[in-house]
Amino acid sequence: MAKRIDVKDLNIYYSDFLAVADVSVDIEPNSVTAFIGPSGCGKSTFLRTLNRMHEVIPGARVEGKVAMDGVDLYGEGVDPVAVRRSIGMVFQRPNPFPTMSIAENVLAGVRLNNRRISKGDAQDLVESSLRGSNLWNEVKDRLTRPGSSLSGGQQQRLCIARAIAVRPQVLLMDEPCSALDPISTLAIEDLISELKDNYTIVIVTHNMQQAARVSDRTAFFNIAGSGLPGRLIEVDATSTMFSSPREKATEDYISGRFG
Amino acid sequence: MEGFAGRAFRWTATGAGALILAVLAAVAVFLIIRAWPAMSARSGELSEKINWFPEGQSLLQFIGPLVWGTLLAAAIALIISMPLSVGIALFISHYAPRRLANTLGYVIDLLAAIPSVVYGLWGGLWLIPKLQPAWAWLADNFGWFPPFAGPASDPPRVILSVSLVLAVMILPIITAVCREVFLQAPVLHEEAALALGATRWEMVRMAVLPFGRPGIISAAMLGLGRALGETMAVLMILSPGALYSLALLKVGQQQTIAANIALQFPEADPLGVSTLIATGLALFVITLVVNMAARAIVARRKDFSGAN
Numbered sequence: 001m002a003k004r005i006d007v008k009d010l011n012i013y014y015s016d017f018l019a020v021a022d023v024s025v026d027i028e029p030n031s032v033t034a035f036i037g038p039s040g041c042g043k044s045t046f047l048r049t050l051n052r053m054h055e056v057i058p059g060a061r062v063e064g065k066v067a068m069d070g071v072d073l074y075g076e077g078v079d080p081v082a083v084r085r086s087i088g089m090v091f092q093r094p095n096p097f098p099t100m101s102i103a104e105n106v107l108a109g110v111r112l113n114n115r116r117i118s119k120g121d122a123q124d125l126v127e128s129s130l131r132g133s134n135l136w137n138e139v140k141d142r143l144t145r146p147g148s149s150l151s152g153g154q155q156q157r158l159c160i161a162r163a164i165a166v167r168p169q170v171l172l173m174d175e176p177c178s179a180l181d182p183i184s185t186l187a188i189e190d191l192i193s194e195l196k197d198n199y200t201i202v203i204v205t206h207n208m209q210q211a212a213r214v215s216d217r218t219a220f221f222n223i224a225g226s227g228l229p230g231r232l233i234e235v236d237a238t239s240t241m242f243s244s245p246r247e248k249a250t251e252d253y254i255s256g257r258f259g
Numbered sequence: 260m261e262g263f264a265g266r267a268f269r270w271t272a273t274g275a276g277a278l279i280l281a282v283l284a285a286v287a288v289f290l291i292i293r294a295w296p297a298m299s300a301r302s303g304e305l306s307e308k309i310n311w312f313p314e315g316q317s318l319l320q321f322i323g324p325l326v327w328g329t330l331l332a333a334a335i336a337l338i339i340s341m342p343l344s345v346g347i348a349l350f351i352s353h354y355a356p357r358r359l360a361n362t363l364g365y366v367i368d369l370l371a372a373i374p375s376v377v378y379g380l381w382g383g384l385w386l387i388p389k390l391q392p393a394w395a396w397l398a399d400n401f402g403w404f405p406p407f408a409g410p411a412s413d414p415p416r417v418i419l420s421v422s423l424v425l426a427v428m429i430l431p432i433i434t435a436v437c438r439e440v441f442l443q444a445p446v447l448h449e450e451a452a453l454a455l456g457a458t459r460w461e462m463v464r465m466a467v468l469p470f471g472r473p474g475i476i477s478a479a480m481l482g483l484g485r486a487l488g489e490t491m492a493v494l495m496i497l498s499p500g501a502l503y504s505l506a507l508l509k510v511g512q513q514q515t516i517a518a519n520i521a522l523q524f525p526e527a528d529p530l531g532v533s534t535l536i537a538t539g540l541a542l543f544v545i546t547l548v549v550n551m552a553a554r555a556i557v558a559r560r561k562d563f564s565g566a567n
Contacts, residue, residue: 056453058357085456095447099469099563108465109455146563159451166455 002029002200003069003086003169005050010064011229012045012054020046021229023064025219027170032192032201034211034238037221038253042230043204044092044174046221050202051087051172052080068169085109087170088163093179094155096147096162103143105158106130109166125165133161134191153184160191164199171195173203177210189214208254212242220250287543294537296530309531311523313501318534322541324501328513329542332418332493333486335507336425341479344430348437352444353463364438371431375485379492382424387496390415390423394508411508416498419507421515424492429482436481440474441467473557480553487546493518516542 005027012020020042027033035043048054049062052073066073073083088109096105106126110117117125126143130136135157139150147158156176163171173192177185192214195201205211211218219235234247245251261269297305297318305321306312313321347367351360391413398409411417448466457465468475499514499522506512520535527535 051454053450053454056450081456081458084454089454091447091450091454093447095445095451097448097451097465097469099472099560101563108452112455112457112461162451162455 002196002198004029004200005170005202006065006067006070007050008065008067010046010049010062010066012042012049012062013060014057015059018229020221021231023232025232025235027200027202028217029200030196030198031216032196032203032214034215034218035202035204035221036206036208036211036218036253037230037233038223039206040226040230041221041223043219043221045230046232047172047174047202047204048089050170051089052083053089055080085112085166086168087172088166088168090156090159090163090171090173090176092175094152094159096150096155096158098146098148100147101144102130102139102147102150102158105147106161106165108162129161129165130158132164132195133157134187134194135161151184153180153187156180156184156188157191160188160195164195168199170200170202173201175204175206178206185210208242212238218242220245220247220253222249222253290536290540290543294533294540297533297537300530305530305534309528309534311526311531312534318537321501321534322516322538324503325514325516325519325538326541326545327503328418328499329487329515329517329545331505331513332422332425332515333483335419335422336429336486337479337483339422339426340430340433340482343426344433344478344482345437345475347430347434348441349463349467351434351438352441353459353467364435367431367434367438369431371435373431375428375489376491376495378424378428379495382420382427382492383495386424387414387416387420390420394419398508406505406507408506409508412498412510415508416496416510417508418497418513421493421497422507424496425486425489428489428492429485432485433478433482436478437471437475440471440478443474444470469563472560476553476557480550483549484546487542487549488517489515490517490521494521 007023007025007027010020010023011018012023023046035047037043045054050066050073054060054062062074068087072078096102097108100108103122103126106129107117107122110122110125127136127140130139135154138154139145139158142149147155150158156179160171160176177188180188189210192201192203196216203211203215215238217235218238218241220233220241221230222233223230233249234241234245236245241250242254245254300318302317303315305318306314306316347363351363351367355363391411394411394415394417395409395413397407398411401407402409444467448470449462452462452465493515497514497518498510499518500511501514502512504512516538520539523531523535
């Protein structure tokens with residue numbers, strides 16, 4: 001199910017402003033790739049181009065190539081809606097739909113694809129998705145309660161359940177733990193390690209320990225100054241990046257000398 | 260510990276809240292006191308002393324058809340204007356390019372500020388003649404449906420024409436409120452829907468409309484309030500009657516409370532005024548009940564509003 005993503009010479013714009021320049025990176029299937037870097041370096045912007053969420057912002061556009069298993073996601077006739085159905089996303093702040101119950105939240109994406117899902121199938125899917133996000137035991141007795149009644153960490157796992165319920169090939173996570181306490185963060189990190197058996201995972205994080213703990217490969221983004229575009233400095237196996245990076249900037253950032 | 264500013268604010272806020280309740284109570288007391296002569300009149304006295312009061316009817320029998328006409332006109336106006344308003348508001352908030360949206364929003368705000376008598380004039384002088392063919396067509400093709408039973412009156416000074424003008428009149432205010440509500444829909448949830456592979460319309464259905472539901476209901480109540488109390492537009496268009504009638508295309512069927520008060524007031528003697536005030540009391544009760552019902556609807560799904 002998991003697929004690979006190959007990015008080649010990608011430039012990302014907000015109207016005329018070049019926000020991220022010249023990114024080429026290969027994201028391996030069934031692995032966790034972490035994007036690290038200082039604030040404003042464009043790692044979240046880059047993440048959002050991988051499922052075409054970037055272009056939701058008026059004036060935002062890209063040049064270059066993003067291919068999933070060889071298929072260009074920005075090719076002619078490719079529907080961004082279809083791209084987003086196969087590449088799921090988890091946001092920085094937990095965002096379950098407040099007007100839906102826990103179960104309805106899990107089914108939200110499925111109902112878009114397949115409106116006539118039978119009641120039994122729906123129940124099974126709710127359970128398997130919530131088990132998949134390690135939330136089932138905490139919420140199984142209150143599936144009809146609003147999603148907003150859960151704690152922040154539980155809400156984030158609900159969002160993960162919602163994302164995996166549509167069985168995407170890739171899961172993008174934009175600082176999924178930055179609004180959570182350490183215990184909830186640990187729960188999500190454990191979950192990420194389990195999810196990579198079935199999905200390709202890309203995670204943006206400000207927390208370098210987190211990148212070191214959960215990821216197989218790490219990409220370091222940096223920005224030379226305000227007004228200048230962010231760039232991908234280097235990408236390598238996480239162990240290499242944290243022990244002997246090739247670039248001086250990477251070493252400075254990882255050892256805490258700036259950022 | 261509360262500073263002077265804190266105390267001052269608390270008392271001002273409490274005072275303002277109490278003042279609203281006091282005004283409401285004062286209105287209710289005024290209506291009841293002034294309506295009392297009519298309400299306590301012995302049977303037959305009203306039709307004896309008031310020349311326009313229907314022969315042999317009690318006060319309640321008199322008010323009943325007026326309440327019916329008022330509710331009918333306002334309800335149809337709301338049915339016509341709600342889908343349109345929500346549609347226009349959604350177009351402005353989520354579909355139109357920014358410049359067009361700004362212009363449209365400005366026009367809507369302007370329309371909302373036009374006095375109702377102008378709508379009445381426009382409806383009575385310009386719109387009415389043009390409606391006759393449409394209503395005749397309705398009667399010919401949908402006459403089997405009782406409200407549209409023909410023949411359609413000419414000139415069409417009928418309740419459906421009134422409701423149409425009322426709908427145009429309340430459309431801007433409902434649209435303006437809905438637009439504000441839709442603009443407040445959290446980007447967080449809109450992006451959640453889009454990231455799940457929702458189209459724009461599915462995103463609106465998933466994240467915007469459910470979030471805006473209490474606001475839509477409030478907007479509807481605001482519009483309904485204006486439609487229920489509208490006087491001039493009704494007075495200038497409708498050829499009134501006093502029946503519990505569903506016929507929308509015939510003259511001399513219904514009348515609304517507000518228009519009736521304006522029509523009879525100038526020539527009413529003291530008991531006549533008291534009778535009219537009794538109908539005003541009925542209108543007051545209707546608005547209270549309608550608003551309380553709307554509150555109840557909004558409160559029913561409070562846990563799911565996202566406010567917690």
